[in-house]
Amino acid sequence: MNLDAKIPEGPLADKWDNHLFNMKLINPANRRKYKIIVVGTGLAGGAAAATLAEQGYNVEAFTYNDSPRRAHSIAAQGGINAAKNYPNDGDSIRRLFYDTIKGGDFRAREANVYRLAQVSNNIIDQCVAQGVPFARDYGGLLANRSFGGAQVSRTFYARGQTGQQLLLGAYSALVRQIGLGTVTMHTRKEMADIVLIDGQCRGIITRDLLTGEVESHVADAVILATGGYGNVFFLSTNAQACNVTAAYRAYKKGAGFANPCFTQIHPTCIPVSGDHQSKLTLMSESLRNDGRIWVPKNKGDKRKPADIPEEERDYYLERKYPSFGNLSPRDISSRAAKEACDDGRGVASTGYGVYLDFADAIKRLGRDKIEERYGNLFEMYERITDDDPYTTPMMIYPASHYTMGGLWVDYNLMSNIPGLHVGGEANFSDHGANRLGASALMQGLSDGYFVLPSTVPHYLATNGPFEKVTKDHPEFKKAEAEVRDKVSRLMSIKGKHTPTYFHRELGKIMWEYCGMARNEAGLKKALELIPQVREEFWKDVTVTGDAQNLNTVLEKAMRVADFLEFAEVLVHDALERDESCGSHFRTEHQYPDGEAMRNDKDFAHVGVWEFQGVGKKPLRHKEELQYENVKFAVRSYK
Amino acid sequence: MKITLMVWRQKCCKEQGKIEKFVVDNVEEDMSFLEMFDILNERLILEGKDPIAFDHDCREGICGACSMTINGVPHGHEHGTTTCQLHMRKFKDGDTIYVEPFRNKAFPVIKDLVVDRTAYERIMQAGGFVSVATGNAKDANNLPISKENADLAMDAAACIGCGACASSCPNGSAMLFVSAKVGQFALLPQGQPERKRRVLAMIKQMEKDGFGGCTNMYECEAACPKNVSVRFIAKMNRDYLRASLFTKSK
Amino acid sequence: MGLLSYLKSTILSKWVMAITGCILVLFICGHAVGNLQILLGSDTYNTYAAFLQGLGEILWIIRIGLFVCLVLHLITSIRLKLLNNSARPTAYQYKSFLKAKLTSRTMIWTGIMIFAFLTYHLLHFTAGVTNPVEYDQHEVVINGKSGIAQEIPNDPRILAQLPPTLQTTTVDGKLYAVQEEVKTAETRHDVYKMVVLGFRNPITSLVYIIGVILLGFHLSHAIQSMFQTAGFNHPKYTPWIIQGSNALAVIVVLCLISIPITILTGLVGGTI
Ligand SMILES: Cc1cc2nc3c(=O)[nH]c(=O)nc-3n(C[C@H](O)[C@H](O)[C@H](O)COP(=O)(O)OP(=O)(O)OC[C@H]3O[C@@H](n4cnc5c(N)ncnc54)[C@H](O)[C@@H]3O)c2cc1C
């Protein structure tokens, strides 16, 4: 597998500029002749589709939602980072770069991250130009808040709906192009496979969710921006439909899957309340700006929070990490919560919860100020739990939230398959072993607005013009037939369990053995269990209805089938990465105080997996990470 | 809790639909409305029946996918709440609940409770944007915007495009949806150059798609899960009049 | 279509509804206050009526203006209603409204009933078609005063017996006796008597009372709705506008129904 990252020459700060100049261009009059397929219209895909169409390319975009505006990016609450340094508190491109590398526990590529920090400022400008209503101060200038893992205020936000506003901005750019006829939008169509011809990615196969029709779409280049795979844990903060299918299909066709075990568990979610639960709701990390996290000092203390006196409370984050306190990075906060609960000091009916308390902040700032900052989050919390966070502390617990792993890409965001580009959460590129808050939106938009629109044309210019290919090409026919075959196989089993049943079973295994803390025995156990569930699935799943009509059971079954194969890759990766780093915590590797112990000698690389067949152990390749500008350091937030 | 559901079933857009009755026994207070449907659907699948189709995705009240009319009101009677955020503790043991799809001529039923809302997409395509290509922006703080206007624009921008306004409106009018977008941009300097074009184009598309007109009944505002105010409709009425009086017609 | 091309746009249609409605509201307010003068007695009331009659061309301009408003209002509302109905072809099986009030949902029906009532009202009191006998009431005004002349038969024997202080005068071929020197003498339409006689019929009164109450329903929504249509909605003032709209509707209704009620109970016109 060719894992050349193609990092441009030159000093770190000049790499992107040099590269922009060195990349090849295409004459405006010829751009129309190139067809680019964009799968996924979240922040990354929506922005890329719109921008490429603005430049003059012929774009076709796909989403399984009924509108691009409903992509999962819409749910991001807290904010988006940028190195603007408007508050003049010592921020800079270099600091954002460094914080991101450090936050990722030294498992991300320097050059990519530096570019991300550089582009971050342009994103804010672009969004403001589109009319995104970011929060402002009375002087009319943009307001900032702070987020986990940073000591500066660099997060821009639009109430608790930043993702929504950014997505609507990208969506507005996209609908403009759709209206102009430069983007053809396909909604309610799910990509079921990619098609390679002579080693180049030349199109995709989709399944129309309304008619069941399996169709081929030909292109000169394909961009996947299909989001993350957090739903492999069944319960997560992701939207219900988020799935791994697109990325996994590309993997099966030869694309490398990088660092799948880097999955982020978010510390502030509403705890599980029962078996019926279909998803976990995130309470934005921004709450940790003013909320204090604590558990009772004594095990099994069942008193009401208000009855527990100050001296019997353990503000464990403030105690363990005095300089970052409640704003410690996500992996650290999540693990600390798990530790407290495993120690029997958890709250909530299940014992798996910790308090997030605003009493002090309300005393200090007044209820009005808190309401202004977090009103809608508090409302959402109350709606779900029936508790009023103004008077009683919130209860929170970690939940699967984000996946740093994804398809391997080079500096140009192209996978090892020529022509197949990957953007947003679907690629592995910028967050290393742990993502800092408010950085995913930044990365998605950086990929979508600025990186892909420069690198995809470069690919077209260097490799085009392409051989004419039609939908009748045998490779397309073959791929279509495979999809139809999969559908009919699923429809014909008529077993005893629903697809959701298997998804839940898989989720239990993943959370139990491959969740917040992992160890060799557990991971091996998971590698035994997952194939069993998968086998059972193919023997005993039931899909009702017919395949020629909207069929939500079939949709689900198709996605679960891919999760059941993919989960194994994830666990393999977790097992092979025999160190703790960032979100990947192997209990075998920790300092006496419970902190993650990295092994830079053996694991300062990207682990990239190559498909070998279902049920067969995939091949692991390495992309060594070169740190020329930062030095490895123990990540300390004390 | 035991809940009786009277649910609209319709195989596809061409066929006639009807109300079908289901009884769900083990409903818990902490469940969301959709989780109750999940349980019912799991049961239906195991009985070999087609489960009830409904749109949903984020289940956090932000994507705007979920779309059930619950006891005659889109997203139910709970104020400022989407279907997915409605919890069963708002109902009583033994309640009978009517669940129908969002109704509007412009939103044909696709199956059961799933409707086609692409009409809203077309309205957005007609003018729901600021025409600024990527890369043209100047520094964000070169454009001060008063906090009041930014906040008000955010109130409008909170719209999730779910279609509850047009489906609660006895006239089937999409004015609240359109006015939220028009209003957001009308409050911001970025939106000024296209202000007149935008309101004319979006309204024209709205009318072309068969949505009705507003008669100020304010049912939309009451049903809106994001509490978008009819204030924006008032503003848009003014904008529209000005635009149609002072724009050269082609 | 020309002028009526505004009908193609729902928002312009609404503006027409609001502007014509506003003119009608102003008229109704004036009309209510004007007619309330019936409580002040026949002379004041008939003087007011005569003043309106005396406006001549101006009266016609006002009438035509109001008529145009009414017709535009009617046409536009029907067109909007048809369009709005077609936008919601399938009704919910379970009907429930959160904010849409009975008044706002029934504007077209109260409107059309008002129109029917209005037609009757015009035929009744303005054109005198429905009740020609009661309509045909006149009184004699001497030196600008009504009620001071008494009709006497043109019989020489009676005339001879009249006290010398009495003057006689002939108006419209009828002979009247007056106690002062006659400078001017004329007859005018006795609107007061016409109204009193008209409302003595309980059925007529009932029709009016119902008509006016319907108007009240219409107005309670219409007035505040007018502000919204015209683009005035502000969290600070709109609650007051809504209250004001209801209050004004109630005031108009009270003014207008007080007339048939006081007549039916004999408080007004009891001596006729
Ligand atoms: C609750 C929550 C809160 C968050 N808050 C923040 C925050 O405050 N700050 C921050 O920086 N990040 C946040 N994140 C993370 C961030 O929102 C996501 O990582 C980011 O939005 C991903 O964007 P994307 O464009 O890569 O993918 P998505 O937005 O997930 O879009 C995926 C797109 O791909 C399409 N798609 C997927 N598969 C297929 C297929 N097979 N066929 C066709 N289409 C397909 C989907 O329809 C969709 O359009 C949050 C995430 C969650 C879950």
Ligand code: HEM
């Ligand atoms: C011909 C008989 C009438 C009919 C059919 C009629 C019908 C209607 C209808 C359907 C509306 C609602 C329109 C909307 O809200 O979009 C309306 C509004 C209104 N009507 Fe009437 N009406 C009639 C008579 C009157 C009269 C006599 C008055 C005044 C005294 C009046 C004053 C108003 C006003 C002020 C509005 C508010 C306009 C707005 O909403 O902006 N109407 N009418």
Ligand code: FES
């Ligand atoms: S499912 Fe997203 S708003 Fe309800």
